[in-house]
Amino acid sequence: MNDTARVSGLLDLKSLNFGDFLQGNDQAQLSFANSLTTTLQTLGVAKLSMDDVPELEMLHLFNMAKEFFALDIASKMVAAHPAQPSPHRGYSFVGQEKLAAVTGFAKDRLSDSMMQDSKETFDLGLPGDAEFPNRWPKDEHIPHFKAVVQQHYKTLERVQLKVLEALSLGLGLKRDIFLPLHEKSHHEMRLLHYPSTTAGDLTGDKTRIAEHTDFGSITLLFQDQVGGLEGRPLECLVMVGDCFQRWTGNYIRAIPHRVTTPYKTQGGDPDDDIPERFSIAFFGKPNRDARVGNLAHPQFQAVQYDSITAGEYNNMKLVKTY
Numbered sequence: 001m002n003d004t005a006r007v008s009g010l011l012d013l014k015s016l017n018f019g020d021f022l023q024g025n026d027q028a029q030l031s032f033a034n035s036l037t038t039t040l041q042t043l044g045v046a047k048l049s050m051d052d053v054p055e056l057e058m059l060h061l062f063n064m065a066k067e068f069f070a071l072d073i074a075s076k077m078v079a080a081h082p083a084q085p086s087p088h089r090g091y092s093f094v095g096q097e098k099l100a101a102v103t104g105f106a107k108d109r110l111s112d113s114m115m116q117d118s119k120e121t122f123d124l125g126l127p128g129d130a131e132f133p134n135r136w137p138k139d140e141h142i143p144h145f146k147a148v149v150q151q152h153y154k155t156l157e158r159v160q161l162k163v164l165e166a167l168s169l170g171l172g173l174k175r176d177i178f179l180p181l182h183e184k185s186h187h188e189m190r191l192l193h194y195p196s197t198t199a200g201d202l203t204g205d206k207t208r209i210a211e212h213t214d215f216g217s218i219t220l221l222f223q224d225q226v227g228g229l230e231g232r233p234l235e236c237l238v239m240v241g242d243c244f245q246r247w248t249g250n251y252i253r254a255i256p257h258r259v260t261t262p263y264k265t266q267g268g269d270p271d272d273d274i275p276e277r278f279s280i281a282f283f284g285k286p287n288r289d290a291r292v293g294n295l296a297h298p299q300f301q302a303v304q305y306d307s308i309t310a311g312e313y314n315n316m317k318l319v320k321t322y
């Protein structure tokens with residue numbers, strides 16, 4: 001794999017069984033932790049099988065997401081993301097957010113600022129967060145949406161903290177070292193829909209999501225094609241984000257990724273149909289007041305990062321995207 005993860009092209013990445021960490025003995029846990037850490041260190045992304053997390057009803061959650069994006073625009077705009085970057089909550093229509101503006105990537109395409117993402121999204125954070133209140137559609141337009149989505153925020157948060165625990169173990173650190181840095185639950189969860197289009201439409205200045213790294217510590221990503229949604233095995237990608245790279249002074253690096261034309265349609269007819277696509281991301285994020293400079297550990301000093309807060313770092317990136 002080159003250094004750009006084509007997240008939709010990772011189907012053949014061998015998956016690690018997360019159950020080994022959740023239920024295994026010390027030896028099984030260490031072996032999982034070492035495999036996860038080596039994979040993230042070399043690739044920046046790992047695939048986990050989530051069969052042992054029964055609370056994850058991803059098919060149900062994907063169906064809710066599909067129902068939401070199928071609403072008419074007026075019903076979706078009840079939960080509209082503001083025109084400005086913050087609070088980063090609610091529904092963003094196709095073209096509203098531009099991830100290309102955030103990094104110096106997309107070098108092989110047009111200049112960053114010209115790339116348009118062809119996606120619509122729904123973002124949420126901690127239920128009841130007064131600083132960044134969530135925005136919800138009306139219950140009568142989409143019954144149970146809020147409850148189901150919020151419940152999965154909690155489940156995915158627990159999964160993410162366990163993944164961080166495994167990563168700490170694999171790095172030879174105290175298992176709970178990252179827990180206090182995430183205890184305020186300042187994570188973000190996102191439902192994504194890429195409308196159906198044609199191959200010709202995803203060339204030039206349009207892509208599905210432009211190349212970027214995620215801003216937080218680690219991301220859990222579920223994609224409708226990665227499988228398992230109709231039953232088990234359920235698979236999830238774990239991607240390293242910027243904050244983890246900063247803490248480890250590049251020992252573990254964030255993975256640049258994007259979503260473009262599926263491989264099988266590349267080089268084909270511009271009129272080829274590209275089906276719609278759904279995905280769900282849980283962006284594990286440090287407490288907004290946590291420092292995201294290098295951790296005090298000899299292994300993590302190769303590249304030095306300013307000791308700014310995660311909130312400041314997040315805003316620096318976010319302000320460019322809306």
Ligand SMILES: O=C(O)CCC(=O)C(=O)O
Nearest residue numbers: 007192209223259279281
């Ligand atoms: O839809 C995907 O598979 C990736 C989404 C993503 O990278 C993001 O929202 O940060």
Ligand SMILES: [Fe+2]
Nearest residue numbers: 212213214257
């Ligand atoms: Fe991403």
